[in-house]
Amino acid sequence: MLTVTQALDQIVREVGAFAPEWVALSEALGLITAESVISQENSPPFDKSLMDGYAVLSSDISGGKRELAVVDEVTAGRTPSCDIVSGQATRIMTGAPTPPSADAVVPVEKTELSDGDSTRVRVLLDEVDAERNIIRLGTNKRVGEEILSSGRRLRAQELAALAELGAAKVSVRRKPLIAVLATGDELVTTDQTPGPGQIRNSNETMLCGQVSNAGGVPVPLGIARDNRDDLRRHIEEGLNADILLLSGGVSAGKLDLVPSELERAGVEQVFHKVRVKPGKPVWFGVLRRGSNSCLVFGLPGNPVSSMVCFELFVRTAIRRLTCQFPATPQSLTARLTHSHSHKDDRETYFPATVEWTVDGPTVRLMNWHGSSDLQSTVDADAMVVFPPDPKEYAVNDRVKVVLWDA
Numbered sequence: 001m002l003t004v005t006q007a008l009d010q011i012v013r014e015v016g017a018f019a020p021e022w023v024a025l026s027e028a029l030g031l032i033t034a035e036s037v038i039s040q041e042n043s044p045p046f047d048k049s050l051m052d053g054y055a056v057l058s059s060d061i062s063g064g065k066r067e068l069a070v071v072d073e074v075t076a077g078r079t080p081s082c083d084i085v086s087g088q089a090t091r092i093m094t095g096a097p098t099p100p101s102a103d104a105v106v107p108v109e110k111t112e113l114s115d116g117d118s119t120r121v122r123v124l125l126d127e128v129d130a131e132r133n134i135i136r137l138g139t140n141k142r143v144g145e146e147i148l149s150s151g152r153r154l155r156a157q158e159l160a161a162l163a164e165l166g167a168a169k170v171s172v173r174r175k176p177l178i179a180v181l182a183t184g185d186e187l188v189t190t191d192q193t194p195g196p197g198q199i200r201n202s203n204e205t206m207l208c209g210q211v212s213n214a215g216g217v218p219v220p221l222g223i224a225r226d227n228r229d230d231l232r233r234h235i236e237e238g239l240n241a242d243i244l245l246l247s248g249g250v251s252a253g254k255l256d257l258v259p260s261e262l263e264r265a266g267v268e269q270v271f272h273k274v275r276v277k278p279g280k281p282v283w284f285g286v287l288r289r290g291s292n293s294c295l296v297f298g299l300p301g302n303p304v305s306s307m308v309c310f311e312l313f314v315r316t317a318i319r320r321l322t323c324q325f326p327a328t329p330q331s332l333t334a335r336l337t338h339s340h341s342h343k344d345d346r347e348t349y350f351p352a353t354v355e356w357t358v359d360g361p362t363v364r365l366m367n368w369h370g371s372s373d374l375q376s377t378v379d380a381d382a383m384v385v386f387p388p389d390p391k392e393y394a395v396n397d398r399v400k401v402v403l404w405d406a
Contacts, residue, residue, distance in 0.1 A: 015321060025163055031172040034150060037171075049105045057103060068121055069119065070090070070121050071084060103131060176322070178243040180208055181246045184225075207310060215322060244297070246298045247299045247306045262285055267296050275388065279371075299314075329402050331401055337355075363382065381405075
């Protein structure tokens with residue numbers, strides 16, 4: 001049986017990145033950059049004022065010249081009609097270009113007109129530092145500098161930075177389409193009242209949410225019943241996606257039909273079962289069809305098992321498809337807030353919550369009752385990773401933590 005690390009290595013080997021494609025900024029939110037973006041312009045494109053006020057020579061004010069002649073006015077979107085020399089000032093608005101010789105802007109509230117004459121201004125400061133309230137051409141970004149590296153998820157601020165510098169299109173990896181299929185005769189839809197022995201299909205809702213959080217596009221396929229015809233029909237539909245997620249039907253029970261039906265559909269098994277808790281029965285395979293392969297994950301039916309396997313294995317595949325590095329789950333070290341007795345011989349991912357303190361992160365384990373205990377994850381934001389060795393953990397012992405949605 002594979003370890004978690006071995007299973008992740010096999011996913012990394014099997015999954016290649018989507019080809020880059022160019023999209024307009026209006027369509028790029030949440031996508032991943034496929035290449036570095038280099039600035040073709042300076043930002044700002046000119047020396048500009050950060051205040052409404054007066055552009056001056058700082059040496060005038062520090063040298064004792066408090067009253068200056070106002071020789072020009074520049075509003076945003078305009079350019080100076082003349083430069084200034086000693087004894088002169090330009091009335092200026094926020095964002096407007098400064099006169100070439102000006103090296104400071106005095107805020108308007110630190111000035112007053114001389115006897116109400118708009119052509120003369122009195123500065124109410126004893127000195128003004130050079131470069132005060134001016135941002136110079138190229139301070140934020142210069143031609144030839146990198147705006148964004150490859151592998152960056154595009155948020156609103158990244159899109160704004162690209163828009164500012166005229167990058168109307170960006171090369172990205174598209175979001176993977178991810179079909180979600182729950183299996184089992186015991187399942188009913190969330191709007192139904194379960195009968196005897198039935199439960200609602202919470203895994204579909206959970207997995208679709210995880211898909212969206214991880215940067216994929218969820219395609220819910222509903223419920224496949226525990227018979228080959230229905231399961232086969234749903235699997236055929238799901239294999240049109242980039243990734244097919246099935247929950248349930250991957251263990252060794254009489255009605256665990258998923259592995260054999262995937263084999264019948266031409267999906268090549270890469271691994272089945274991993275030495276992990278929860279999630280041991282997890283299945284991974286690939287339907288190879290040239291550049292259009294479909295990755296298939298058979299996740300255990302218990303919700304916490306399904307959730308953990310998604311965070312470990314499916315998220316890794318998504319990050320590989322979209323060329324994000326590192327692809328595999330990353331961890332941090334935190335101190336336990338209480339003792340814990342670990343008795344399992346499998347690597348265990350225990351729901352927990354992290355608190356950030358001045359002395360570093362601490363972590364508290366949830367009152368977890370096993371792989372069917374979905375409620376224990378509601379207040380959790382992480383998983384503590386316990387190695388596959390029985391051990392008594394004490395307060396303040398350091399443990400490895402994997403953050404959810406990190």
